[in-house]
Amino acid sequence: MSLLELKDVSRSFWTPRSLVDIALGRSPAVLRAVHRVDLAVAEGETLGIVGESGCGKSTLARLAVGLQAPDGGTVLFEGRPMSGPDPAGRIQMVFQDPYSSLNPRMTIGALLEEVVGRYHRELSRRERQAEVREALARVGLPAETAAKYPHALSGGQRQRVSIARALCPRPRILVADEPVSALDASVQAQIINLLQRLSRETGITILFISHDMQVVRHLCDRVAVMYLGKVMEVAPVEALFDHPRHPYTAGLMDAVPDVTRRRGTARQPVSGEMPDPYAEIRGCRFASRCRFAEARCAEPQRLTETAPGGLVRCWKAADATLPFSGGKTLT
Amino acid sequence: MLVPVLFGITILSFLLLQVMPGDPVEHAMGTRASAEELAAMRRLWGLDLPLWQQYLIFLRDCLTGSFGVSLFYKLPVSRLVMERLPITLALALYSTLIGLAIALPFAVVAALRRGRLADVLIRQLFVLLIAMPPFWLCFVLILEGSLRLGLFPTGGVGTGFLQNLHRLFLPALVVGLSTASLIQQSLRATLIETMKADYVDTARAKGLSPAQVFGRHILRNSLISTISVIGVRVSWIIGGTVVVEKIFAVPGLGSLLIDAIQSRDFPVIRGLTVCFAVLVVLVNLLTDIAYSLADPRARMK
Numbered sequence: 001m002s003l004l005e006l007k008d009v010s011r012s013f014w015t016p017r018s019l020v021d022i023a024l025g026r027s028p029a030v031l032r033a034v035h036r037v038d039l040a041v042a043e044g045e046t047l048g049i050v051g052e053s054g055c056g057k058s059t060l061a062r063l064a065v066g067l068q069a070p071d072g073g074t075v076l077f078e079g080r081p082m083s084g085p086d087p088a089g090r091i092q093m094v095f096q097d098p099y100s101s102l103n104p105r106m107t108i109g110a111l112l113e114e115v116v117g118r119y120h121r122e123l124s125r126r127e128r129q130a131e132v133r134e135a136l137a138r139v140g141l142p143a144e145t146a147a148k149y150p151h152a153l154s155g156g157q158r159q160r161v162s163i164a165r166a167l168c169p170r171p172r173i174l175v176a177d178e179p180v181s182a183l184d185a186s187v188q189a190q191i192i193n194l195l196q197r198l199s200r201e202t203g204i205t206i207l208f209i210s211h212d213m214q215v216v217r218h219l220c221d222r223v224a225v226m227y228l229g230k231v232m233e234v235a236p237v238e239a240l241f242d243h244p245r246h247p248y249t250a251g252l253m254d255a256v257p258d259v260t261r262r263r264g265t266a267r268q269p270v271s272g273e274m275p276d277p278y279a280e281i282r283g284c285r286f287a288s289r290c291r292f293a294e295a296r297c298a299e300p301q302r303l304t305e306t307a308p309g310g311l312v313r314c315w316k317a318a319d320a321t322l323p324f325s326g327g328k329t330l331t
Numbered sequence: 332m333l334v335p336v337l338f339g340i341t342i343l344s345f346l347l348l349q350v351m352p353g354d355p356v357e358h359a360m361g362t363r364a365s366a367e368e369l370a371a372m373r374r375l376w377g378l379d380l381p382l383w384q385q386y387l388i389f390l391r392d393c394l395t396g397s398f399g400v401s402l403f404y405k406l407p408v409s410r411l412v413m414e415r416l417p418i419t420l421a422l423a424l425y426s427t428l429i430g431l432a433i434a435l436p437f438a439v440v441a442a443l444r445r446g447r448l449a450d451v452l453i454r455q456l457f458v459l460l461i462a463m464p465p466f467w468l469c470f471v472l473i474l475e476g477s478l479r480l481g482l483f484p485t486g487g488v489g490t491g492f493l494q495n496l497h498r499l500f501l502p503a504l505v506v507g508l509s510t511a512s513l514i515q516q517s518l519r520a521t522l523i524e525t526m527k528a529d530y531v532d533t534a535r536a537k538g539l540s541p542a543q544v545f546g547r548h549i550l551r552n553s554l555i556s557t558i559s560v561i562g563v564r565v566s567w568i569i570g571g572t573v574v575v576e577k578i579f580a581v582p583g584l585g586s587l588l589i590d591a592i593q594s595r596d597f598p599v600i601r602g603l604t605v606c607f608a609v610l611v612v613l614v615n616l617l618t619d620i621a622y623s624l625a626d627p628r629a630r631m632k
Contacts, residue, residue, distance in 0.1 A: 085535065095533060100529040101529040102530055105625070149627040151628050
């Protein structure tokens, strides 16, 4: 059984209307950040969610944690529908920006003690402080960090604090929303290794949101590709990288610079801009940028299983002779 | 920092008085005094000396701490100031506390219900408050609170803490209401801004209750901006509450300044100007200290 399951989940945002808009009877523009997404996260796995900025990754993360309520569909945790953040703290989140996600006016110790106190009311102050030291040690930070304020720490150290904070309630799922995209490359590797170690040692389930294909390949077991609020493809990481089945996935891979690429093989990255997210699109959402688009793409596409464990939202994906299905053998 | 500012203030306040129309001697002697009498008076007050000598005398008086002798009270300016300073400071503190007590709940409600009816009504109310002329507000409060209901005296100061708490209530309320609308507006805006901060999401993700998130992470962080609003407001109140002081017969620094200007009491005007400058600098210093105590990022390394 899946530990966390999103069933037909949607979340839209409305642009606020001015008095003039209301007077003229204009309806508010609707941005479908996440549109009818089905996704299951299995116990112990690391599931990556990739896509360009604005594709709804972060909204998906917030829905998974319960920070935002879906306006359609349900989020199931251990088979039960969620309403708001889990009261026992079993789903925790690490935010993208380690510079703004820690309250600048509280020491690290106070920040962590607050969480410990929230979930273990019975502990004395000394026991809480011991718990804080242990939480810091778990992410490789010295105990002295507790007395410091966030501004005295580097980005990497702050993100470790964020992870330590998220681990305090002993969660079963860690949702990491672009946890390394604000960090230097060398520090990124440390944080990725930390997450990998946590996954291996504690068996924690990780939902890893990223736009960095390399990082996802290194860390994740399975990957979901999102585009304009919809999941376009889900596959085990090796399968996805060796044989991308959706043209968008193939284009994303080709957008990654690769020093080992063979001479003479051409890259075919996704070109053009994302369409207006407010526009209503009936058919395939990627059709406007797809090199293989045909008339039939104007019809709604469904997620269908093409290979074991692989789901693709493209009617062409079943056809194995298509040029993009061979990954890097493009001519 | 302090020394050059104060030095500049002494020069400015001295020179400004030279361009101010009116003559203390004529004011004191009336229109029927003869030219000889006027000249004698001028010599007595040292106003016949060249300007640079007058300035040096003023500077000497500043440095000795007396700030010169009032032409009309015949008392050192420092004594006049020290008599009235506690009243002015008490009024500033009292009105600020009243303002804060009024503004805080309204700012919180407005921020939590932003864009809704409650927010709109509260904002209109405080715009109305700040738009109302203080003298009008004073009269309304005297008519209603003092004359009709008899709850408060119409003015003046008493002796002792409790008595003054009662007597100064109406003037402090008038000043405090405008303080309240300044604080309410800035605090509401800061609260709304802080609610969007990432660390507030973090606090919610921790599983804290809405009240804990609001009290510990949103309100506490927003109040820091209120410190600087209060700082600016207090430096204005010192010497800026002339109308209120006059109407309620509160012998503060503001009414002393107006009296001195009307009678062209040069040493008092100059002394008060320097005194205000010192107080403003001190209030700023206190604001900075309070700021650094509240915000670890502003603390000196």
